[in-house]
Amino acid sequence: MRIAVLGTGMVGRAIAARAAELGHDVTVGTRDVAATRAGDWADWATAHTGVDLAAHADATADAELVVNATSGDGALPALTAAGEENLAGKVLLDIANPLDFSKGFPPTLSVLNDDSLGERIQRAFPRTRVVKALNTLTADLMTHPRQLADGDHTVFVSGDDAEAKKVVTELLTSFGHTDVIDLGDITTARGTEMLLPLWLRLYGGLGTALFNIKVVR
């Protein structure tokens, strides 16, 4: 599958590397290709020769699946740069959390309670099939879940389009996830985004990001 991963940070690189490893045709999207190449991208790219780099719009144009791996603040600008027309009809896996670090650590959320970043993206791009997922765990566990308790923990999908959730669930399963719970429509992204305050406190208390929640039932 042709996958565009928007975002060159830890999450974007982890998803891009894993998807390429699994045989997908992956292009990472960035705001400024030259600036990204001038940073530490070169070293990473050398170790991941199967992954291309392009401007957001170019990465998205012929992608079948688009991944939003930007920071919360960067999500709407990156998707706008990717282009409404380029995104139309496509599955968008949205991993971003609307974290607000302006008051220090732990961050608060800039969207919550009766709205979510997932919903904002869906409203801004109504022709795109937004699926919120993987925003509840660290990048290394998003892509390699079996390293923790042999994958015996839970991830979630939220979205209005059942077929899009199926596509994302199959991708997660190919990463090694064994328990993918479909929470319902995109408004259920409020629940997973609002898990972040608990996640951040656990991260502080446990001293590692290599944990996840399991829904025991």
Place this chain on the structure above:
Amino acid sequence: MRIAVLGTGMVGRAIAARAAELGHDVTVGTRDVAATRAGDWADWATAHTGVDLAAHADATADAELVVNATSGDGALPALTAAGEENLAGKVLLDIANPLDFSKGFPPTLSVLNDDSLGERIQRAFPRTRVVKALNTLTADLMTHPRQLADGDHTVFVSGDDAEAKKVVTELLTSFGHTDVIDLGDITTARGTEMLLPLWLRLYGGLGTALFNIKVVR
């Protein structure tokens, strides 16, 4: 231990019954004793003869541990009725969630992000040692956790007083909980209260309240 359980609803009754079963001296506090007795309390009390009923202040006056098992809206009024002096120096196990049902189901939260109900209670009663706990699962699992996966799931404590958290943790352990994570000070109650939106969607999706999360690490 002499325990006052403020609140006559499902949570209050479950905690009162379990604590009495474990040999504690339990009094349930209510706003209006006569009104409570005129409701369905009589049937419940017949089946739980070891549990007394009293006005909030009378229940709290000689208690060693006080449990806030009111609804979120009812918490501060009930604790005010219990009396600042009666609560001074005592451990208060706060189970309430600040749910706002005014816009229907699922409810939103009336306090969140940079505050929590647990913190509000601690600020209103600075001499009381508030511990937020058990607000992340259904009443029947608060008190009988072993019925689900033999207790292999997680509950949390948040509070500023280490000794108070120890008292609560021992009570939870006596109920059958095997994994009690100390998240830190009372501000960490934001994390567990903000888990409710996810809990409510899981409740809807799974069709049962008999589930809990486990922190896999």
